[in-house]
Structure formats: structure tokens, C-alpha cells
Amino acid sequence: MTGIDRDTLAARIARDIPEGAVVNLGIGAPTLIANYLPDDLEIILHTENGMLGMGPAPAPGRIDPDLINAGKQPVTELPGAAYFHHADSFGMMRGGHLDVCVLGAFQVSERGDLANWHTGAPDAIPAVGGAMDLAIGAKDVYVMTDLLTRDGTSKLVAECSYPLTGVGCVSRIYTDRAVFDVTPDGLAVSDVFGDTTLDELRELTGLTLTDQRPEAATPLATRHFSPENGAGRAEIDGSRGGNTP
């Protein structure tokens, strides 16, 4: 086995999201993560079209046309939900109040630049939506993607060749082959899936990768958001401030 499938990856990401986190799951594959958030933990989903406390898809016949997510699919509201207008919703993101945002990607550079809105193809109709706001819109911006494109080239690159969505905004990349943290020294592998090896990842990406797997010498970077503490006990010096980890 060379890696894991998309649902397994979604479950892996879900496992890393602590109770109390406020999370925006981007359109596409990241929405799968919602299916794997544990029922016994309270994790609050944000949708940028104006809601916190978003619940799952409604039952048939219970679709409310006034209640949709950013992908324009019908959703539901959970107890504790709140509605707000678009300026407030994007202020929440831009102001660094979301804990985690998970996005898809065309390319991610080793400095954390993200390209996920435009292939630059001359006949494409450009459409950015909330992608650029999301890219800077959380304390941690995670990417969920296959490591390779369909034609076998790496989506992790030294420099993005596609138009950027955001500069230096990604903190972690979850792929079907491994998990990468963006560090000041480039990408660090913190987990590998299946029989993937570090050398193989280096060959596929052409990048210098450091080894930060728990079994390796360097420990996993400590999380700055601790589920035990709960949001109610956040430390004063900035756990809710700023966009950069």
C-alpha cells in the first residue's frame, strides 16, 4: 500500500482537531472531515456565508433553501449556532479568530504559499470566492490533498507555478502519503502512511524534507491549542490573536 484513501485521510485530519476548536472546512474533499469528527466532542463548524454551529446535511424533505453552506449545499443548524452577515463572517476569518481551516490545493510551496483557485489557463473564467480569505483566515491553515497530480507531478513544490491564493499561509499539509509541517527550514514530515519512506517522498517532491516523525529524533511540534484547557481557559498572551501560528 502506497498511501491512504481520501476518507482515511479525512479521519486522520479529524483526529487532530481538538474539542472546542472552531473550524472551517473548505469546499470539496475537506468537507469529508465533518463525517469523522467524533460525536462526543464539540467542534464548531464555521461556514463563511454567515454561520457558526453548522450541522450535517438535512433529511430528505427537510431541505431549507435559506440554510446552505459555502458550497451552496443544504445544511442544518445545531444548538448553539449563530447567524451573521458576510462582513462579520469574513472579519472573523481575517481577524484570526478561527482555529483551523482546511483547504484543498493545486500546489503548496515549501514556504507555505498556497495555490488553489486558478490554474492560470488562458480560457478559464477566474473565480476566487472566499479562497483568499480562507487562506489567511485561521490560526492554522491545513491543506488536504493528494501528494501527486493525476499526471504524477508533486503538488508540493519549491515555488508555486499557478497563481497564488495566499503567501506563506499554510501551516500543515495532509496528503495521501504523508503529513508535512511548514517550518522556517522548509517542510518537515511528521507522519507517513502505508509503506511510504522519507527517501521516496524526497524523490517524488524534489524537496529537502526534514524528519519530524515522533519516532525520529525531533519531537512533533507541540500543539498550541490544548483540548484539556478548553477555549475558556485560553492563555492571555494571544491564543486567539493573529493569523500566524
Place this chain on the structure above:
Amino acid sequence: MTGIDRDTLAARIARDIPEGAVVNLGIGAPTLIANYLPDDLEIILHTENGMLGMGPAPAPGRIDPDLINAGKQPVTELPGAAYFHHADSFGMMRGGHLDVCVLGAFQVSERGDLANWHTGAPDAIPAVGGAMDLAIGAKDVYVMTDLLTRDGTSKLVAECSYPLTGVGCVSRIYTDRAVFDVTPDGLAVSDVFGDTTLDELRELTGLTLTDQRPEAATPLATRHFSPENGAGRAEIDGSRGGNTP
């Protein structure tokens, strides 16, 4: 009789406010105007600490500490009222959505500069509050004041000597002796009270004053806000846009 008293002046200003207007009455003398707004007309009062649809002072024993005006006096709420936070409230003003704001003044220049927050005395503790926002915060900014200070000098001046609250922001000045419109050519008298004469006003103020009284050759400037039309029939080209008349 050389002029009118403060209550008569308040009643005179009230008469000029059409039904449907949204009005902010500044702290001090302008609050008297509320007593003279006709009961059979709906005029909506704004208080910058977060309310539209403000009603009169409460009955004794019915003072709600959570319900005050900008002068921190207890008020009431009328049917049709709405509450909002300070950024929304001042956005309303700065965005030019209020129809009329009436303010007190230390000095008004013939170009409509207003000084009403600070005498510039070296021992004074400066306190501006919402004065500068109010000064630019309505389509029409009216001043209500005595023409002369206690020591007999004119509050209408060629240039304000006190620190400014706003530049060129006043559109009309109601005094105990006369009503003045601010025009590109300086101040124009549109009404005089008691036995006041134009020559007397010219002497008291030392300003060139034009005569725009209805009985004079030039007619009263037409109102741009017509009660018959009602706000619901406002013309599209800008009756709610911009701060300048």
C-alpha cells in the same frame, strides 16, 4: 423684543423637520427640540450610543439603567426602535444616513466650520465624545445657539479661533436672533426673529450677510427632503447618499 428664547427656537427648528426624517439631537439645548416635534408626525430619533426610535424620558420609577441616551440620561424605546453596537451606530452617521443632526456651538465660521468641543484653554481636559462624528454625520448639520456669547461677541465668525470640530460641515445655523444658511457665498439670512434687522446682524457679526428671507427677492432654498414624498419614495439619485447637501 430682540430675539426669541431657547424653547421658542427649539420649536422653530422642530417645525423644519419633516415627517420620516431620522434625526440626532446633540447634548444640551438641541435635546429641547424633541419636546416640540409634533405628535402626529413620525420623526425617528437616533442616539449615537446605539439606538433608533428613541422615546422621551421614562416615568418616575421606570428608569431602565440599560436604556440611556448619548447624554447618559434615561430614555424610552418606541415601537419600531432598533438597537445596534457602536460601530454600526457611527457607521450610520459617517455614512451619511442621518437626515438631520442638530448641535450646539462655540463658534461657526461663514464657511460652515464648527467649533463646539474645546475652548483650547490650557487647563481644560479635552473631551470630544461623538462631536466630530456628529459634525460630519448627517445630510444636514444644523447648529442651535445664541448668536452672541455671554460677553456679547458673535459666535458667527469669519474664522473660528477655537479648535475645530469639523470643517465646512454646517448647513444651517439657528440662533435666537435669526436663521442663517451656509452657502458658497457665505451666510444667508433666511429668517429673523423679533425686531432684529439685517443691518443689526451685520454689525453684530461683522460678516457680509445676504438676504434670503422669503419676503426678499431670493426665495428660500428649496428643501431636498419632502415630507409628502416620504422616505419610501426618495428619488434614486442620492437623497440618502453622501454627507453634503
Place this chain on the structure above:
Amino acid sequence: MISKTSAGLADAVSDIRDGSTVMIGGFGRAGQPVELIDALIAQGATDLTVINNNAGNGDTGIAALIGAGRVRKVICSFPRQTDSYIFDAKYRAGEIELELVPQGNLAERIRAAGAGIGGFYTPTGVGTLVAEGKETRTIDGREYLLELPLRADVALISAFKADRWGNLVYRKTARNFGPLMAAAAATTIVQVDEVVELGDLDPETVVTPGIFVDRVVPLGERPWLAAGEFVGAEKVA
């Protein structure tokens, strides 16, 4: 007595002029004032600039307005959707202009217009194609773009209930751009399910105060509601 209730849809949009900039509320179909747009199509104004998050869905509402050839330019964040084929065709034929604005900057630019802000520095879009030609500035160690207000001659929006002063409440995620656009247009026209008695809206829960609203058109309850309560529908409208 103040009454902002219009005689009807046609009356409410009767004075919209050729060449106007028209903000249209809604995110996709949620909150899109389709009946007001239909009235605008019937009214005939053309050469319009439309500001909305999208560029129309299917062949109704904004898509129909574009399809009727009334729209010179669209300012939006996300024109390309699975059902935006009317816009797509016009765009590829070079028959419509597009100004693309990231969604948060779009919302904030509209908010700035309503709130009297002359311009603002946003981190969104820095280092990307949308920054081209825009002033950048480093403040407190972070880089920002200068963005300017987006105003309109007219806003067409959809809300849930109004009173005769024009106070509005919305329903769920249909709120989206409505409160922002109401404040940013010279004339704001709102379609609602119902105009309730003055005093029936709780002043604590009014989302758009009537100061931002010029005309209200009640259209009656939508089929998936009964006495204001959701009773279910088969699909997203």
C-alpha cells in the same frame, strides 16, 4: 405616518435608470431577490453594473437579467459555478465585463461604502493576482492591500420580515450580503415575506434598521414555511 411599503414589485423598481450600479443580495440562490429581479427585467433598465457574490444560477434571477442582455459588468467573487452557463457564455463571447473581488474584500468594500470609510487595508489577496495595480502597505509588520468602497445606486435585497419603518429581519444564511448592501446603496428596495405591525419586531433583534431601507414589497409566505416556521422543502430553491 411613515410607510415604506411599495404598491408592488413594478412600482418599487420603476425609477431604476439605464447605466445604474445595482447591488443584488444573495449567496447563490439563498437570499437572492428573484421577484425584484424579474420586475427589473420587465422594467427594462439596461447597461447595468451588477454587484453580487456570484454571476447567476440556472436561468432565473441574476442569470435571467444577464441573459436578457441588461448587464454590462459584473463585480463578484465567484462567477464560475456549475450552473452559471448564461454568464459563462456571455463572458467567453466578450459581451460582459468582470471585476473579480475576493469574497471578504467584496463584503468589506460594501460595508465601507455604507459606513463612510474612505478605504481600508486588507491582508486578503496580498501577493496574488488580485493585488495587481493596488497599493500595498506594511503596517505593524504585516503587508496589506488598499481597497476602496463599493457603492451602488440601488440595492435589491431579500429579507424575511419588515415593518413599515423598513426595519428588517432575515432568515438563516439568507442574511449574507443583505445588511451590507442595504447601507451601501442610495436607494434600497427589499422584498420580504411579510410586513408586520410596527412594534412586532423586537428592537433587540432587528438586523437592518429602517434607516437603510427605502421601499419594501411583501410577497407572501414562501411554500416551505407555514406561519413563519420551516416545514420542509425538496430542494434548494
Place this chain on the structure above:
Amino acid sequence: MISKTSAGLADAVSDIRDGSTVMIGGFGRAGQPVELIDALIAQGATDLTVINNNAGNGDTGIAALIGAGRVRKVICSFPRQTDSYIFDAKYRAGEIELELVPQGNLAERIRAAGAGIGGFYTPTGVGTLVAEGKETRTIDGREYLLELPLRADVALISAFKADRWGNLVYRKTARNFGPLMAAAAATTIVQVDEVVELGDLDPETVVTPGIFVDRVVPLGERPWLAAGEFVGAEKVA
């Protein structure tokens, strides 16, 4: 389970440090979180910068904090009131610093901090003393000042009701700066009359979503209310 309810006032303010910038909600006495301020006085943090619309009333709340010598600097719009004698004396004695900001700019600067805006152009204050040293810019024919965000380490605010996720509703004009400050501080601490069950606050009417709130302290119903309804009081608190 998320629960932002604190063990009590003392616990809620226990980690506020010397030298912190503290936003304090309220306009005059309405919405001023007097009990949280009393707890802060008891806790002892000093050398504080306080951001509020005023500089204290009488000898309670912010006035008591200033009187206790804990405040190095006040950022406000209107320090001088009939009952601001504690601030007045400190100021005249040169024992406290004052940064005066027009009220609307104060609100907008706090809003900018919460909303991730790096700076904004405001027409308020142009050509006046408060423009001194500030960049001016003409945009679309009108002159503006550049104003920068106001952030804080801690916000102390007062609301009416909360749930355990920290969603808040306010009462009447006591709302004032609360929703803005909640978003602009690294840690937001709120006193409320009551913490209700999750789901008891209508999602349409939540004013401050819980994302902006860290700790909530329920204090019980105030004397002029009964079961949430106003029953009357003798004076403004």
C-alpha cells in the same frame, strides 16, 4: 463539552498581567462590567492601559480602578464628565496619560482590530486637533485620516445572557462597545445575568457569537429585572 463558564469573578480575571491593555465595555454606566472591574482591582494587576468610551463615573468601576492607581493610560473619547472627578484629579496631577479618540473612530479602530483590518481612512477629525501627526489622503474628492486598529490583551464586558459556548445577547443601549471589544481582545471575559442552556438563545438573535468569547461569569438577575422583564428602577445605575 465546551464550557466557557468561569468558577467565579476572581478566577475569571486571575491571569491578567501588569502592563496589560484592557478594553472595558460600557458607555457611562450602561454596560460597564463593574463586578469584573472590582475583581480586577482585588487581583492587583497594575500599570494598565484602559480603553473605554469614558474615564470613569463616580467612585465605582473604572473610576475605582483609576483611583486605586492601577491605570497608566486611558484611551477614550470623553473623559470629562460631571462625575469623572477621580480621573480629573489624576490627570491634572500628571499621574495618568490620556489618548483622546473621537467616539466613532474609537469604535471603528476597535472593530478593525477584531476584523483583521490593518487601517482605515475616516472623515472624522479631518482638519481638527485630532488629525495632528496623522496621515491624510483625498479619496474620491473627500479628505480622510488614516486610523489604525486598537487591540487589547483582555476585554472585560457585560452582556445580558450567554450560553456555554459563549454566545451573547445584550440589553438595549448596554450593548454599545461590547460586541466590538469582544472581537478585538486576545482574551474576552464577560459578566452576564444568566448562562442559559445551549440552544436557548435563538441563533438569529445572537449578537456576539461565542468564537469571540473566552470566559463567562453569571452574576444573577439585576434588581430592576424580574424573569428577564424590566420592572423599573429609581435611577441610572
